[in-house]
Structure formats: C-alpha cells, structure tokens
Amino acid sequence: xxxxxxxxxxxxxxxxxxxxxxxxxxxxxxxxxxxxxxxxxxxxxxxxxxxxxxxxxxxxxxxxxxxxxxxxxxxxxxxxxxxxxxxxxxxxxxxxxxxxxxxxxxxxxxxxxxxxxxxxxxxxxxxxxxxxxxxxxxxxxxxxxxxxxxxxxxxxxxxxxxxxxxxxxxxxxxxxxxxxxxxxxxxxxxxxxxxxxxxxxxxxxxxx
Amino acid sequence: xxxxxxxxxxxxxxxxxxxxxxxxxxxxxxxxxxxxxxxxxxxxxxxxxxxxxxxxxxxxxxxxxxxxxxxxxxxxxxxxxxxxxxxxxxxxxxxxxxxxxxxxxxxxxxxxxxxxxxxxxxxxxxxxxxxxxxxxxxxxxxxxxxxxxxxxxxxxxxxxxxxxxxxx
Numbered sequence: 001x002x003x004x005x006x007x008x009x010x011x012x013x014x015x016x017x018x019x020x021x022x023x024x025x026x027x028x029x030x031x032x033x034x035x036x037x038x039x040x041x042x043x044x045x046x047x048x049x050x051x052x053x054x055x056x057x058x059x060x061x062x063x064x065x066x067x068x069x070x071x072x073x074x075x076x077x078x079x080x081x082x083x084x085x086x087x088x089x090x091x092x093x094x095x096x097x098x099x100x101x102x103x104x105x106x107x108x109x110x111x112x113x114x115x116x117x118x119x120x121x122x123x124x125x126x127x128x129x130x131x132x133x134x135x136x137x138x139x140x141x142x143x144x145x146x147x148x149x150x151x152x153x154x155x156x157x158x159x160x161x162x163x164x165x166x167x168x169x170x171x172x173x174x175x176x177x178x179x180x181x182x183x184x185x186x187x188x189x190x191x192x193x194x195x196x197x198x199x200x201x202x203x204x205x206x207x208x
Numbered sequence: 209x210x211x212x213x214x215x216x217x218x219x220x221x222x223x224x225x226x227x228x229x230x231x232x233x234x235x236x237x238x239x240x241x242x243x244x245x246x247x248x249x250x251x252x253x254x255x256x257x258x259x260x261x262x263x264x265x266x267x268x269x270x271x272x273x274x275x276x277x278x279x280x281x282x283x284x285x286x287x288x289x290x291x292x293x294x295x296x297x298x299x300x301x302x303x304x305x306x307x308x309x310x311x312x313x314x315x316x317x318x319x320x321x322x323x324x325x326x327x328x329x330x331x332x333x334x335x336x337x338x339x340x341x342x343x344x345x346x347x348x349x350x351x352x353x354x355x356x357x358x359x360x361x362x363x364x365x366x367x368x369x370x371x372x373x374x375x376x
Contacts, residue, residue: 021240023233030229038220048218055220056228056351057290060369063235090290124218 010076018066030059033077036152040081043151044088044143046128048121054091058084072161078154082162085144137184142177149174224352231351235369238271273371277353281311285324287360289368292329294318311355316342326359347373 005013005028016025037058041051061083062069062076072078135143141163148159149170156174160167220228282293296314318324319342322335326343348365350356355373358364365372 017236018240021237023236026236027229027233030232031225034220034225034228035218039218042218051218052221052224056224056231059228059232060235060289060351063232063239064369087290 009074011071011074014066014069014071014076017063026059026063029076033080034059036077037080037084040084040147040152041088042124043128043131043147044085045091046125046132048125050091054084054087057087061087070161072158075158078148078158078161081148081152081154082164085148085162089140134181134184137187138177138180142173142180145170145173146177146181150178227353228351231371234271234371239369271366271371272374273349274374275311275347275349275353275355277350279354281314281355281357282350283311283315283318283324284356284358285326285328287358287364287368289356289370293356294324294331311357312345312347315357316345319343319345349373 003016003022003025005024008016008025008028010029010032013025013029016022017029034055038051038055041054041058042048045051045054058080062080065083069076070079135146138146144163145159148154148162149156154162156167156170159170159174163170165173281296283296284291284293286292296311296318315324319326320339322340323331325332325340343359344361345357346360346362346364348356348358348368348370349372350370356370358368360367
C-alpha cells in the first residue's frame with residue numbers, strides 16, 4: 001500500500017527521506033515549501049532567475065545538512081528559510097563584487113514561460129530592487145530578520161528557528177531594523193529611487 | 209504580513225519545479241542512510257569485501273546524467289554548489305541565449321584567458337596577457353539539465369550530490 005505523502009507532517013516526511021531513503025517524501029517537502037523558499041530568495045536578491053537557482057541550492061543544502069534540521073511546530077519552513085539566508089548571502093557577496101563589471105553586459109533574453117506575466121514580474125523586480133537598496137544600510141542580521149518577519153511573514157518564534165537566535169533577539173533586531181529603516185528614509189529616497197539595473201540582468205551574462 | 213500580494217504569490221516555474229524535484233528525489237534515494245535492519249552476516253561480508261578491495265573506490269556511487277539543457281552552462285571557481293559561478297551562453301555573445309556545446313572547453317578557456325581563477329570568488333576584469341593556469345575540471349549536471357563545471361577530480365560531482373555529466 002502506498003503512503004499518502006500529501007497528508008504526512010513535515011517531520012514524518014523528513015524521517016522517511018533521511019532514514020528510509022524515500023525520495024518521494026523529500027519531493028513532497030519540496031513541493032510544499034518550494035514556492036515560499038523561492039519568494040524569500042527573490043525578496044533577498046531581487047532576481048527571479050537567481051531565486052530559481054537558489055531555491056534548488058537551498059534544498060540541496062538542506063539535504064546535505066539533514067541531520068541539523070529544526071522544526072518549528074511541525075514545519076520545516078523556518079529552518080529552510082534560514083538555509084536560504086545563508087545561500088543568498090553567499091550569492092550576493094559575489095554579485096556585489098562584480099556589479100561594475102557585470103553591469104556592462106547586455107541583458108539576457110526573455111524566457112518564454114514567463115511572458116504572460118512578464119510585466120508583473122518586472123514590476124516586482126523593480127520594487128524588490130528598491131527595497132533591497134533601502135535595506136542596504138542595515139546590518140546583515142537586521143536585513144535577514146526584516147525579510148523573514150515582514151516579507152516572508154514568519155512569526156518571531158519561527159524567525160528564531162530560521163536564524164538560530166533566541167526569540168527575544170529576533171524581536172529586538174526587528175525593532176532596531178525598522179527603526180534604522182525609518183532613520184534612513186530620507187537618504188534612501190534620494191539614493192534608491194534611481195536604481196535601474198537588476199541583479200537578474202547582472203547575473204545572467206558571461207564571457208567567451 | 210507578507211511582501212507579496214496574497215493572490216499573486218510567486219510560483220516556481222513548472223520546468224524548474226519538475227526538474228528540481230526529480231533531482232532531489234534521486235539524490236535522496238542515492239544518499240540516504242541504508243536501512244538499519246541488516247543481517248549481521250551480510251554486514252560482515254560487505255566489510256570483508258571492503259577490506260579486500262583496493263580502496264574506497266569500491267564504494268563509490270557512480271551516477272551519471274546527460275546534459276539536456278545546452279542554452280547555458282555554469283563555470284564554478286570552487287567545488288561548491290553555493291560558490292561563485294559565471295553563467296556562459298553563446299560564445300562571443302555574453303548574455304545571449306545560445307548553445308553551449310562543450311562547457312568543459314569553454315570554462316577551461318575562461319581560466320586560460322585569466323577571467324576565472326580557482327578559489328577566487330569573482331571574475332577578473334582585466335586579466336594579464338598570456339596563458340593562465342587551468343585547474344582540472346569536471347562536468348556535473350545541474351538540476352535544470354545544464355552543465356556545471358567545477359574544479360575538481362573524479363568524485364567531485366558525487367561529493368556535491370550532483371550527477372556527473374554522462375558522455376554522449
């Protein structure tokens with residue numbers, strides 16, 4: 001008799017995958033959380049194409065670190081978003097170093113399967129660029145907690161699992177992050193309004 | 209509160225979703241712990257074979273997968289899936305959608321020309337002239353079916369939980 005993976009809890013799925021080697025169980029976990037991870041990666045990078053790559057990286061990393069998983073209630077999502085934070089941090093480091101060089105490259109072609117909602121996606125990339133620019137003045141830890149709580153919609157307890165710090169620290173970081181964002185508002189208004197290039201365009205180029 | 213409008217939450221494109229799921233499921237089947245209930249004699253036999261064999265190669269799980277997406281390829285500068293990578297497409301036309309026939313050779317060219325250097329997490333804008341060192345490169349298959357070229361040796365793909373690119 002087959003197992004009904006769709007109704008299994010995250011913890012059950014994780015156990016079946018890690019102990020029994022049930023690929024379908026991990027596949028179900030991926031189906032369950034891929035979109036939230038994708039959205040979080042997008043909100044941290046401002047690039048749909050980069051978010052696609054990072055979503056895969058997050059689940060590969062999650063599998064590699066499968067013995068370190070922590071559940072919030074029954075959900076693996078907060079921990080997965082914590083893995084996503086690490087993955088995006090590494091990716092952004094490379095991007096920051098190469099913005100000037102990569103900005104000289106022409107933009108990549110359109111992808112056929114996003115043509116229908118291309119305008120909305122471009123709008124979202126622009127908005128994300130603006131928000132990321134505005135957040136650039138915050139400390140990394142503040143950016144992450146802001147993205148987890150205010151963008152991904154995690155509770156304080158879930159964000160604590162994602163970041164590996166106590167819930168009280170999450171609360172204070174979030175308070176400081178919002179405060180700093182308000183303090184930077186005037187500066188950001190002038191600095192970020194003219195951002196035009198997206199990391200998506202920056203990443204997809206190459207040399208030959 | 210969420211950054212996205214509830215009705216317009218982003219959805220991972222179907223092509224990537226399917227490919228990534230299949231790859232993850234295969235990875236789990238290959239690399240999860242073996243079931244704990246094993247007959248002691250069978251375990252002893254496996255250990256004996258291992259001791260008598262020439263080394264760890266006896267245990268190596270060889271998994272190959274053909275490169276099916278030649279629109280692009282990734283050239284990594286370290287043996288890490290989260291390390292720095294340059295995405296290449298059509299030779300001579302950076303950023304365009306093209307056809308990467310021989311990812312290994314094209315990445316080797318980037319190393320040889322000095323744009324990439326093993327262990328350096330960036331591209332080198334103005335490399336010095338002449339030939340630069342090219343590390344030993346291995347080609348793995350990324351989850352979207354494209355080639356991912358890493359500095360490394362045989363076994364690097366398995367260590368990264370990626371299938372090695374099958375020769376065509």
